[in-house]
Amino acid sequence: HFGVLELLRTLHAYAPPPRDQKAEKKGEPITVHASDKPVSGFVFKIQANMDPNHRDRVAFLRLCSGEFKRGMRLKTTAGKQLNIHNPMMFLAQDREIAETAYAGDVIGVPxxxxxxxxxxxxxxxxxxxxxxxxxAPELLRRARVKDPMKAKHLRKALESLAEEGVTQLFKPAIGSDMIVGAVGQLQFEVMTERVAAEYNLEVVFEPAPYNVARWLSCDDDKVLEA
Incomplete structure (x- = not known):
C-alpha cells in the first residue's frame, strides 16, 4: 500500500471543495453554501431497473449543504415529505447503506x-x-408494440424511461398515440434495446404526424387555456 497515504494527503490539500449553488427561497434569490447547516440538495438523475429482479427505481440526490443522516425527513418544494430510511452510496456495481453523507456527496434514494x-x-x-x-426534441416518433395486448406495458415502460431523461414522452390531446421525442436517432436505438432487455417488449418506432414540440408562453394563462 505504498503511496496511499501520500495520495490521500494530496487530495485533501488540493481537491476543490463543494461549490456554492444558486437557489431561491420563498421567491428570493439566495446562495447555498456547503458549510450551511440545514441539509439541502437536488435530484439530477433517475435510474430505473438497476436491479432487474426487483424493478427498483433510484433517484440520485446531490447534497449541497449540511450533514445528512440516515432516517432524516426531507421535503420537496411542493410540500411532499420523504422519510429516507435506506439511502445508498455506489461504487461501480456495489452499493451500501449510507449512514451519513455531507455536502458534495451523492446518495441514492429508492x-x-x-x-x-x-x-x-x-x-x-x-x-x-x-x-x-x-x-426540445428534434425527432418525434410514434411508439408501437408488436403485440397489441401489451400496449399498457409499453406505456409503463416508456413513462419509466422518460422519467430518467432517456427520451421525452408526449400524449396528443386527441387519440391514444404515444409520441416519443429525442434529440438524436441514437436515443431511439438505446430505448429499443432497454425496452427489450428490461421489459421484454418489442417496440417499433414509426414516423409521427408531428415535426416539432415547443413550449408556449403567454402573459395571460386564460388565452392559452382557450
Missing part, C-alpha cells in the same frame, strides 16, 4: 415515482435550486 429530475429537497421544503436543462 422511491416509486415520488421524485423527478430537477426536484429540490431540504429540511423545510423552502429551497428551490436552479432547473436542469431540458432540451
Amino acid at each position: 422511491n416509486h415515482g415520488q421524485l423527478r429530475v430537477g426536484d429540490s429537497l431540504s429540511e423545510n421544503g423552502d429551497i428551490q435550486f436552479g432547473g436542469i436543462p431540458n432540451f
Whole structure:
C-alpha cells in the first residue's frame, strides 16, 4: 500500500471543495453554501431497473449543504415529505447503506415515482435550486408494440424511461398515440434495446404526424387555456 497515504494527503490539500449553488427561497434569490447547516440538495438523475429482479427505481440526490443522516425527513418544494430510511452510496456495481453523507456527496434514494429530475429537497421544503436543462426534441416518433395486448406495458415502460431523461414522452390531446421525442436517432436505438432487455417488449418506432414540440408562453394563462 505504498503511496496511499501520500495520495490521500494530496487530495485533501488540493481537491476543490463543494461549490456554492444558486437557489431561491420563498421567491428570493439566495446562495447555498456547503458549510450551511440545514441539509439541502437536488435530484439530477433517475435510474430505473438497476436491479432487474426487483424493478427498483433510484433517484440520485446531490447534497449541497449540511450533514445528512440516515432516517432524516426531507421535503420537496411542493410540500411532499420523504422519510429516507435506506439511502445508498455506489461504487461501480456495489452499493451500501449510507449512514451519513455531507455536502458534495451523492446518495441514492429508492422511491416509486415520488421524485423527478430537477426536484429540490431540504429540511423545510423552502429551497428551490436552479432547473436542469431540458432540451426540445428534434425527432418525434410514434411508439408501437408488436403485440397489441401489451400496449399498457409499453406505456409503463416508456413513462419509466422518460422519467430518467432517456427520451421525452408526449400524449396528443386527441387519440391514444404515444409520441416519443429525442434529440438524436441514437436515443431511439438505446430505448429499443432497454425496452427489450428490461421489459421484454418489442417496440417499433414509426414516423409521427408531428415535426416539432415547443413550449408556449403567454402573459395571460386564460388565452392559452382557450
